[in-house]
Amino acid sequence: MQGIPGPPRLSRLSVLSNGLRAYGLIAMMWIRSTMAYRASFVMTALGNFVATGFDFIAIILMFQHVNALGGYSLAEIAFLYGATGASFGLADLVMGSMNRLGRRVRDGTLDTLLVRPVPVLAQVAADRFALRRLGRITQGMLVFGYGVLVLNIDWTLLRVLMVPMMVLSGAAIFSALYVAGAAFQFWAQDASEVQNSFTYGGNTLLQYPPTLFAKDLVRGVTFVVPLAFINWLPALYVLGRPYPLDVPQWLAFLPPVVAAVCCWLASLAWRAGLRSYRSTGS
């Protein structure tokens, strides 16, 4: 930490680059294998796009009956929806395969990954890398674009910078949730759905304005599982809306810090989980 490039630090860096390289290679392999069934790839990518679009269509259908939901217009909800959709889409593309860890623990195939000289996290994350998940990102971006075009946002430099910061930090927070959830599966083995409630559930929650939900729930996702930093806090700043809780406004600028802390905690959980792993067949 003192700036001396000692051996431990160097090796940590090489572990990271080694991991990234392995991730890239495994992902490329899966992309090539996906392309063997090209028709199926096109259908699943399109399906991914439409699937994620359906919940926005449901919101549009709601707005056939009302003009505002929780005091928010359709365009404002599109802004919230698109922001979390893009973040979640990115995390899902990069880390979505972590869901399968429980299965690997159960059937013992995790052992094969442990003996390879490549970080296990990179192997698990890149396993069955699914390019079709680009559909989700595209859909989130389109809805976001719609929101931005329709809304009259008072753009300042700060607000403009806020948008990429929000999407990238959000993706990092969602990724941390994926890793933490996978670490939990070392113990729980077949509880990937718990992870889904935080990732998919969090994404669904953040699509709607916080004014809809009970105060305690909003407090929970602000201070306990910090989902609110993915889009609610920064997005409401951009939209010029007050946050329903009495919190200082600078919290809206914290997502990168929150994301870093989340990733650090997730890495601790991951290492603890991996250490506690006992193979099957005992």
Add this chain to the structure above:
Amino acid sequence: MRLYVAVAAGGFRRYATYRMATAAGVFTNTVFGFIMAYTYIALWDERPQLGGYDLSQALTYVWLGQALLMTCAMMGGGFEDELMERIRTGDIAIDLYRPADLQLWWMAGDLGRAAFHLVGRGMVPMMLGGLAFDLALPLSPLTWIAFVVSVALGVVVSFAVRFLVALSAFWLMDGAGVMQICWLAGMFFSGMLLPLNLFPGALGEVARALPWSSLLQVPADVLLGKYTGWGLVRAYAFQGGWALALLAAGRALQSVATRRVVVQGG
């Protein structure tokens, strides 16, 4: 007949084995139930009596959706993965030698699965929802019986659709794309995202006439007491008609497909 009862019981037991997965699923259904319940409250706050439901009926609809999501396999997740895999690898040839009917065999297993999911993943979220919100649950046991019959018909319709989808693997080899389109349709047209009577105009009419409305919209309306007497008979006829038509289509496709089976190697 006894064979298929045994297969159904096996289907039930098979899913009952995964206790941790069931607990995790209950957790997920509850989380989604809460999120949707709050959005519905906001919606019905603006427009009371939307779609002919009052708020507590709308909230009941939300929790029913969570309870039936796995039971009627609205997002897939039943036997179809396995059947497709057997078709792809050629193991299907062994199934065809068995002295059991392919379609009935898989349907029995799927009914067992559905029965487990109704109990295992339906009841607990429903009770938790009932504790947190004011639900419009019927008192008459007859309504509950009528509801269970409607759910059973819904499961058969769902099975018949997924069986057709699984058989497509005979032609496509990799059926992931078709499967995804199937669960998308299931998700949207069952009324899982929004009750079908909130769908506007022609879209609503088409959605209510499609088989997927048997999966959630019809059973929910039965439980909410929207169908009584002849109305109930008509609702059953709608579900039963789709079930028969789709099962017959599955049977026809099955006989075409099995003629295509080429067993490789020796």
